[in-house]
Amino acid sequence: xxxxxxxxxxxxxxxxxxxxxxxxxxxxxxxxxxxxxxxxxxxxxxxxxxxxxxxxxxxxxxxxxxxxxxxxxxxxxxxxxxxxxxxxxxxxxxxxxxxxxxxxxxxxxxxxxxxxxxxxxxxxxxxxxxxxxxxxxxxxxxxxxxxxxxxxxxxxxxxxxxxxxxxxxxxxxxxxxxxxxxxxxxxxxxxxxxxxxxxxxxxxxxxxxxxxxxxxxxxxxxxxxxxxxxxxxxxxxxxxxxxxxxxxxxxxxxxxxxxxxxxxxxxxxxxxxxxxxxxxxxxxxxxxxxxxxxxxxxxxxxxxxxxxxxxxxxxxxxxxxxxxxxxxxxxxxxxxxxxxxxxxxxxxxxxxxxxxxxxxxxxxxxxxxxxxxxxxxxxxxxxxxxxxxxxxxxxxxxxxxxxxxxxxxxxxxxxxxxxxxxxxxxxxxxxxxxxxxxxxxxxxxxxxxxxxxxxxxxxxxxxxxxxxxxxxxxxxxxxxxxxxxxxxxxxxxxxxxxxxxxxxxxxxxxxxxxxxxxxxxxxxxxxxxxxxxxxxxxxxxxxxxxxxxxxxxxxxxxxxxxxxxxxxxxxxxxxxxxxxxxxxxxxxxxxxxxxxxxxxxxxxxxxxxxxxxxxxxxxxxxxxxxxxxxxxxxxxxxxxxxxxxxxxxxxxxxxxxxxxxxxxxxxxxxxxxxxxxxxxxxxxxxxxxxxxxxxxxxxxxxxxxxxxxxxxxxxxxxxxxxxxxxxxxxxxxxxx
Numbered sequence: 001x002x003x004x005x006x007x008x009x010x011x012x013x014x015x016x017x018x019x020x021x022x023x024x025x026x027x028x029x030x031x032x033x034x035x036x037x038x039x040x041x042x043x044x045x046x047x048x049x050x051x052x053x054x055x056x057x058x059x060x061x062x063x064x065x066x067x068x069x070x071x072x073x074x075x076x077x078x079x080x081x082x083x084x085x086x087x088x089x090x091x092x093x094x095x096x097x098x099x100x101x102x103x104x105x106x107x108x109x110x111x112x113x114x115x116x117x118x119x120x121x122x123x124x125x126x127x128x129x130x131x132x133x134x135x136x137x138x139x140x141x142x143x144x145x146x147x148x149x150x151x152x153x154x155x156x157x158x159x160x161x162x163x164x165x166x167x168x169x170x171x172x173x174x175x176x177x178x179x180x181x182x183x184x185x186x187x188x189x190x191x192x193x194x195x196x197x198x199x200x201x202x203x204x205x206x207x208x209x210x211x212x213x214x215x216x217x218x219x220x221x222x223x224x225x226x227x228x229x230x231x232x233x234x235x236x237x238x239x240x241x242x243x244x245x246x247x248x249x250x251x252x253x254x255x256x257x258x259x260x261x262x263x264x265x266x267x268x269x270x271x272x273x274x275x276x277x278x279x280x281x282x283x284x285x286x287x288x289x290x291x292x293x294x295x296x297x298x299x300x301x302x303x304x305x306x307x308x309x310x311x312x313x314x315x316x317x318x319x320x321x322x323x324x325x326x327x328x329x330x331x332x333x334x335x336x337x338x339x340x341x342x343x344x345x346x347x348x349x350x351x352x353x354x355x356x357x358x359x360x361x362x363x364x365x366x367x368x369x370x371x372x373x374x375x376x377x378x379x380x381x382x383x384x385x386x387x388x389x390x391x392x393x394x395x396x397x398x399x400x401x402x403x404x405x406x407x408x409x410x411x412x413x414x415x416x417x418x419x420x421x422x423x424x425x426x427x428x429x430x431x432x433x434x435x436x437x438x439x440x441x442x443x444x445x446x447x448x449x450x451x452x453x454x455x456x457x458x459x460x461x462x463x464x465x466x467x468x469x470x471x472x473x474x475x476x477x478x479x480x481x482x483x484x485x486x487x488x489x490x491x492x493x494x495x496x497x498x499x500x501x502x503x504x505x506x507x508x509x510x511x512x513x514x515x516x517x518x519x520x521x522x523x524x525x526x527x528x529x530x531x532x533x534x535x536x537x538x539x540x541x542x543x544x545x546x547x548x549x550x551x552x553x554x555x556x557x558x559x560x561x562x563x564x565x566x567x568x569x570x571x572x573x574x575x576x577x578x579x580x581x582x583x584x585x586x587x588x589x590x591x592x593x594x595x596x597x598x599x600x601x602x603x604x605x606x607x608x609x610x611x612x613x614x615x616x617x618x619x620x621x622x623x624x625x626x627x628x629x630x631x632x633x634x635x636x637x638x639x640x641x642x643x644x645x646x647x648x649x650x651x652x653x654x655x656x657x658x659x660x661x662x663x664x665x666x667x668x669x670x671x672x673x674x675x676x677x678x679x680x681x682x683x684x685x686x687x688x689x690x691x692x693x694x695x696x697x698x699x700x701x702x703x704x705x706x707x708x709x710x711x712x713x714x715x716x717x718x719x720x721x722x723x724x725x726x727x728x729x730x731x732x733x734x735x736x
Contacts, residue, residue: 069161104137185273185309196225273310293385294418306336321358385419389474398486404620415444425471458488529571537565540591661734
């Protein structure tokens with residue numbers, strides 16, 4: 001504290017702050033010379049009266065800020081600060097410091113010299129930004145008394161600004177959107193612009209269209225619009241119906257919780273479009289591929305497109321065709337909008353060979369009501385198809401048979417082509433007994449089978465050969481030749497055969513003669529059969545006879561005239577088919593003989609008569625072999641064969657022969673009492689030996705295979721000999 005005892009003339013420090021200075025330059029007029037003023041170093045002013053204690057007084061310089069600033073975000077303003085000098089001397093404000101933190105900016109100013117009781121104003125510029133709230137800044141003013149030495153003045157002022165949320169504001173451009181007229185086939189694109197005239201960022205929330213359809217909005221690249229910025233909105237319109245349309249497009253946005261809407265009226269005229277008829281393939285005539293009867297139906301597909309933007313009406317189709325070659329199988333009246341299509345199918349059928357032409361047309365109506373026709377000329381050619389004759393051309397063998405037999409065979413032929421085949425001729429070249437039971441000409445449609453029957457009626461014995469010739473218009477073989485073959489033999493020969501001629505001793509003995517046929521015989525309608533057997537009555541005496549013809553009985557009688565005996569045999573039956581057994585013997589006659597010497601005597605067969613002399617049976621069935629058969633009897637004393645045969649003590653026994661009849665080989669089943677080598681012989685019915693060989697037998701049953709490939713078709717006797725015994729059995733050789 002400073003104390004003055006002489007009215008401020010001198011100072012004494014008496015306590016308190018020590019930063020006082022003796023810098024008095026003015027006496028307060030109100031103090032009447034008794035109160036002095038002392039200033040501290042921080043600008044405080046102390047008043048003393050008569051040296052009393054100091055007291056704080058108003059500073060000589062004041063700084064007064066204006067009222068708080070009220071603004072919206074993004075807005076700004078100015079805040080005044082008024083400086084006043086209440087001192088009795090001038091003050092120079094030479095230092096101004098602000099801490100506005102970027103929101104408050106002190107406007108440029110010169111140094112302030114304030115006279116006594118003068119005032120001046122400083123200005124702060126305030127920029128609110130986008131944030132709301134209350135903002136303050138402090139102004140620190142330093143000053144001094146000019147010429148007062150070290151005396152300083154100091155003051156601080158606070159300024160305030162309150163920032164509230166701003167109100168969003170949208171502006172549209174253009175204010176009226178008038179779209180140029182468009183056709184119903186096209187689309188319209190246009191752009192509107194939305195501006196944010198507010199001071200806060202505005203978000204576009206939605207876009208709506210009132211009282212219109214067909215509007216599409218392009219994507220908004222930046223839904224947030226900065227202050228004083230804008231966005232472009234692309235509008236795409238797809239027309240649906242012809243007419244005039246007025247509607248509104250509204251853009252809705254918001255900022256800081258506040259909402260706003262901008263509306264753009266739109267006017268649009270939709271006018272009629274165009275339609276364009278397009279035919280694919282784009283032709284006025286069409287040539288179908290050449291087809292034959294082998295090919296199936298073919299088709300042609302037409303497509304009609306509407307390449308315009310308005311509707312096209314297909315009214316119908318017309319096909320002019322009198323041949324039946326073409327048929328429109330699809331395509332009906334319809335309406336085609338832009339890009340639509342419809343299908344027409346023409347079916348082509350295969351007819352007889354030739355070239356066929358037709359006209360096909362499509363009628364349609366354009367949007368203006370005009371009618372039009374598009375025509376296509378159709379042409380198709382059909383050629384003859386393939387004719388293929390399928391037939392087996394191998395040899396036809398009718399086999400072997402008698403003169404009275406007939407045979408036939410069936411030849412199958414087929415048209416495996418796709419066109420009708422014509423058989424133009426059928427013939428057999430020679431008169432050999434072959435005949436046709438079919439005739440030409442005839443036709444064979446595709447896939448059809450037919451038969452040709454060939455008959456054979458023998459004209460003579462022997463081998464008959466001929467050729468069947470078939471002429472046709474077949475593509476593969478128009479002339480076919482098939483060989484024919486048959487073998488014919490005469491009637492069966494009936495003869496006498498000593499099947500078991502055996503040597504005898506001087507004592508009385510018997511011999512059995514057989515009436516045999518050279519083949520197996522099956523005869524239908526044989527009722528009676530008569531024959532006579534001639535023999536030497538001096539040597540032979542008939543004892544018994546036996547029939548071997550199934551279904552026929554035998555009556556026999558004998559007579560002798562001058563040593564010539566005749567044995568008459570009469571066979572009678574029921575008239576049904578009769579047959580001779582596999583051994584081919586018809587009857588057997590047993591004779592008694594008295595041997596005194598070795599001799600040979602002829603035995604003959606005559607007077608063969610079938611069914612009372614029917615020539616057909618004589619020609620075709622049986623004839624008598626009038627050649628005599630010599631029967632040779634040996635007189636040998638002491639030969640053990642006779643005694644062994646009579647007592648049944650032969651060392652060999654023939655069990656059987658199979659197969660019978662046989663074609664290439666037989667197997668003889670022989671039982672032997674001992675192991676031995678035997679002689680094998682085969683005789684024909686005339687007594688001639690046609691085969692001889694040997695084979696080793698073991699004791700017991702033996703199976704002996706014997707080849708008969710070289711033998712002719714006939715009946716034979718197989719004889720097996722071993723000293724001193726012999727056994728034999730007949731068999732038949734058949735070629736087929």
